[in-house]
Amino acid sequence: MNPLMLKPLTRYLLAPLWCALLAAPLWAQTAPAAPPPPAAPPSVQAAATATPVAPPSVAATPALPNSQDYRLGAGDAIGVQVYQSPDLSIDARVSESGVISYPLVGSVQLGGLTIAEAEKKIGDALRSGGFVKVPQVNIVLRQVRGNQVAVLGQVSRPGRFPLETFNTRVSDMLAAAGGTTATGDDVLILTGQRDGKPFRKVIDIPGLFLNAKSDEDIVVTGGDTLYVNKAPMFYIYGEAQRPGPYRIERGMTVMQALAQGGGPTVRGSQNRLKLHRRDASGKVVEITPNLNDPIRPEDVIYVRESLF
Numbered sequence: 001m002n003p004l005m006l007k008p009l010t011r012y013l014l015a016p017l018w019c020a021l022l023a024a025p026l027w028a029q030t031a032p033a034a035p036p037p038p039a040a041p042p043s044v045q046a047a048a049t050a051t052p053v054a055p056p057s058v059a060a061t062p063a064l065p066n067s068q069d070y071r072l073g074a075g076d077a078i079g080v081q082v083y084q085s086p087d088l089s090i091d092a093r094v095s096e097s098g099v100i101s102y103p104l105v106g107s108v109q110l111g112g113l114t115i116a117e118a119e120k121k122i123g124d125a126l127r128s129g130g131f132v133k134v135p136q137v138n139i140v141l142r143q144v145r146g147n148q149v150a151v152l153g154q155v156s157r158p159g160r161f162p163l164e165t166f167n168t169r170v171s172d173m174l175a176a177a178g179g180t181t182a183t184g185d186d187v188l189i190l191t192g193q194r195d196g197k198p199f200r201k202v203i204d205i206p207g208l209f210l211n212a213k214s215d216e217d218i219v220v221t222g223g224d225t226l227y228v229n230k231a232p233m234f235y236i237y238g239e240a241q242r243p244g245p246y247r248i249e250r251g252m253t254v255m256q257a258l259a260q261g262g263g264p265t266v267r268g269s270q271n272r273l274k275l276h277r278r279d280a281s282g283k284v285v286e287i288t289p290n291l292n293d294p295i296r297p298e299d300v301i302y303v304r305e306s307l308f
Contacts, residue, residue, distance in 0.1 A: 070141065070144075072110050072112065072118060073098075073145075073222055078092055078100070080122060080137065080139055081137070082126070082138075083136035083138070088102075088103055088132070090102070094110055104131050105122070120137075122135075123136070123137040144162035144163070147223075149222070149225070151226045152226070152227050153184070153226075155174070155184065156178025157178040171208045173220055183230055184229075184230070186250065187203060187205060187229075188202075189228075190224060192223055203216045204216060231247045232248045233247060233248060233298070234246055234295050236258070236260070236261040236300075237300070237303070239269075240264060241264070242262040244261070253291065253292050253294055253295065254294075261301075265303075268304065272303075272306065273289055274287075274289075275293075276299070277298075
């Protein structure tokens with residue numbers, strides 16, 4: 001083939017391909033858009049957009065009524081705060097007469113009031129005096145010194161304990177004092193005042209915890225005193241393994257008392273016991289006890305030597 005004819009022929013063959021390449025962008029611009037995906041059913045859309053429901057939580061304990069809140073007493077330290085009035089926010093201590101000195105108002109009687117009642121009383125005084133139009137008073141109990149209960153006698157930590165809640169019971173105060181000692185009695189004596197009259201009650205200590213619901217676990221008030229006396233004792237001497245004084249347990253018999261002292265020695269005999277006891281007139285008498293006889297306070301058991 002003539003080389004001169006090759007150039008026009010190549011141009012003729014490549015012309016369609018060149019046109020196709022030039023038209024490609026135009027096809028891309030004018031191509032129809034892909035159809036949108038099918039819409040989800042309404043129920044599915046509602047489920048997707050619905051706010052997730054939180055699992056049910058445990059119901060909160062209802063708030064206690066204000067009438068049952070802690071009541072302020074002499075010696076209590078409080079902080080009084082008034083919203084947007086820093087000059088009226090003070091720390092004060094309730095006096096022996098139950099009053100505090102408050103700016104602009106003067107003496108305010110707060111003794112015997114609950115926290116909510118004290119807040120309302122100070123707020124009313126600020127409003128009626130024209131010092132604050134809408135006072136928002138908040139009282140914080142910083143230290144409890146007014147309402148206290150004394151726990152004395154045979155307890156681990158005798159002393160005075162504050163009533164930090166309104167429903168503190170006898171068992172709570174006994175636990176705060178560390179419980180009774182090894183020589184403490186099974187009963188305690190609660191004294192105080194109720195309705196302005198002297199009050200005294202003897203309470204069985206084991207019954208506070210052994211019974212499912214004890215009516216003797218009463219609520220204590222400020223000024224009450226709990227006293228645990230020393231437990232009744234008996235004494236054993238003579239031919240006993242461990243002579244000395246011992247605490248009388250409930251329903252203890254002479255045999256159990258003898259076992260408390262370790263029993264008789266090899267020279268002693270449980271059949272030759274003598275019991276020294278006070279009679280109704282207070283005179284000490286000597287008797288020969290039966291092993292099943294009950295032990296009484298201040299009994300003295302003498303273990304004599306065996307005859308053989």
